[in-house]
Amino acid sequence: MLEPVPSYTGRLAPSPTGRLHLGHARTFWIAAERARQSGGRLLLRMDNLDRDRCRDEYAQAALSDLAWLGLHWEAPVIVQSTRIARYRQALAQLHAAGFIFPCERSRRDVREAAGAPHEDDEEPIYPREFRPPAAAKGPPLGDVIHTNWRFRVPDGETLAFNDALVGPQSAEAGCDFGDFLVWRKDDLPSYQLASVVDDIDFGITEVVRGADLIRSTFRQLLLFHALGAPAPTFAHCALMRDESGRRLAKRHDALSLQTLRDQGVTPVDITAKFSAQS
Ligand code: GLU
Numbered sequence: 001m002l003e004p005v006p007s008y009t010g011r012l013a014p015s016p017t018g019r020l021h022l023g024h025a026r027t028f029w030i031a032a033e034r035a036r037q038s039g040g041r042l043l044l045r046m047d048n049l050d051r052d053r054c055r056d057e058y059a060q061a062a063l064s065d066l067a068w069l070g071l072h073w074e075a076p077v078i079v080q081s082t083r084i085a086r087y088r089q090a091l092a093q094l095h096a097a098g099f100i101f102p103c104e105r106s107r108r109d110v111r112e113a114a115g116a117p118h119e120d121d122e123e124p125i126y127p128r129e130f131r132p133p134a135a136a137k138g139p140p141l142g143d144v145i146h147t148n149w150r151f152r153v154p155d156g157e158t159l160a161f162n163d164a165l166v167g168p169q170s171a172e173a174g175c176d177f178g179d180f181l182v183w184r185k186d187d188l189p190s191y192q193l194a195s196v197v198d199d200i201d202f203g204i205t206e207v208v209r210g211a212d213l214i215r216s217t218f219r220q221l222l223l224f225h226a227l228g229a230p231a232p233t234f235a236h237c238a239l240m241r242d243e244s245g246r247r248l249a250k251r252h253d254a255l256s257l258q259t260l261r262d263q264g265v266t267p268v269d270i271t272a273k274f275s276a277q278s
Contacts, residue, residue, distance in 0.1 A: 008040025009205050012066065012073060013195070015047040016058035019256040020065045022270070023210070023240035023248035029274050030237050031208035032071045034164075040205070044073040045198055049080050049188055065257040069267045078202065080194050087189035090197045090227060091149070091182060095141050099226045100182055101132050102139060103148045114178075125178035126150065149183040151192075151222065159218040164235035166211065171218045180219045192216060196223040204232050211236040212247070 012028045014020060020028075035042040044066075048054040063077070094100045103126075114124035131152065132138065141149075155174030162168050171177060181190040189197075199207060199220075207217075214236050224231040240248045242255075253259060260270070 007205060008035060008038035009043065009203050010035040010038075010040060010208055011043040011045050011078075011199070011202065011204050012071070013045045013047050013209065014059075014062040014066070015050070015053075016055060016062055017050065017053040018058060019253070019258050020062050021240075021248050021257065022255045022260070025065070025069055025257055025270060026240060026274050026277075027208065027210050027237045028066060028071060029069065029271055030165075030235070032073075034206065034208055034235060038206075042071075042073045043078060043202055043204075045078040045080065045202075047080055047191070047195075049191070049194055051186075051188070061258065065261075068261060069257070070271065078198060080198070083194070083198070084189065086201070087194050087197050090193060091189065092141060094151070094182060094193075094223075094226055095138070095149075097226065098137075100138070100149045100151055101136075101179075103130065103150045103179075105130050105148075123177070123180060125174075126180070127178075128155075128174075131179060145183055145187045146185055148181055148185050150179040151182050151219070151226070152179055153177065153219075153222060159221050161217065161221065161231070161234055163214075164206070164233060166214075166236050166238075169214060169217070171215065173218070173222070177215055177218055182223075192219050192223060196220050196227065196229075199232055200224070200227060200229040206233045206235060208235045208237065211239050 010031050012031055014024065014028070032042055044063075046059050046062075048059060066073075091100075110126060110130070111124050113127040113130065134152070153173040157173045158170055159173060160168065160170035180192055182193040183189055195216075198204075217234055217236070221231050242248060248255060
């Protein structure tokens with residue numbers, strides 16, 4: 001049992017890029033349980049910024065699957081695609097304070113110059129030789145953005161946090177992760193920036209999400225600091241794997257909640273397993 005924390009505010013943050021599977025269900029169930037046991041609030045945020053991969057039907061399906069599972073969250077749902085102007089304000093704040101620089105390099109340039117990324121993270125470390133000198137005053141942002149903007153990480157600084165589920169974590173900026181995207185050349189915020197701005201604006205006190213995002217948490221700690229806001233605490237849930245040890249992904253249709261629902265599996269069958277594991 002967690003100590004009741006009256007001000008606890010948590011959030012569920014599905015990405016509507018496919019049907020939710022058992023791994024998502026487990027993470028979201030843990031998030032809901034932690035909010036419930038703390039006597040706190042639980043919000044739901046739809047991470048629908050990726051125009052190529054997100055679909056409304058998946059967003060509707062995610063809400064339906066989570067409600068079916070018995071999870072409750074407070075209305076209204078926070079929809080990231082409606083908050084672009086607010087993210088843009090945060091970007092201007094980072095720009096004015098000199099935290100970011102424009103980057104004309106393609107993903108491919110970065111990948112080729114950087115070598116292999118860490119296995120738990122898709123983003124290669126941004127090569128230092130691509131970075132403008134720290135003193136260089138960058139160009140203005142402009143009304144419409146056609147270039148990627150990156151956050152300049154403080155090389156050599158150690159970032160640390162004490163995860164409520166996986167214990168103490170630390171990473172060195174510039175070594176374990178590099179300069180990361182905050183705004184994309186298709187004029188949309190990156191996941192890192194949008195997530196932090198939402199967590200600040202909605203007063204999130206604890207972020208519960210999959211362990212695949214631990215490395216992103218270090219980037220996000222830098223963003224909370226740069227935006228002058230206290231960081232929440234974090235609880236990263238172990239990822240679920242299939243029989244061959246591969247991380248569950250949206251391609252695992254057999255384990256999608258829709259398939260399980262169609263087969264007559266009940267929410268209690270699923271959540272009873274989660275409680276036994278936690
Ligand atoms: N939308 C992300 C996901 O589905 C989670 C992001 C977050 O919790 O910060 O993996």
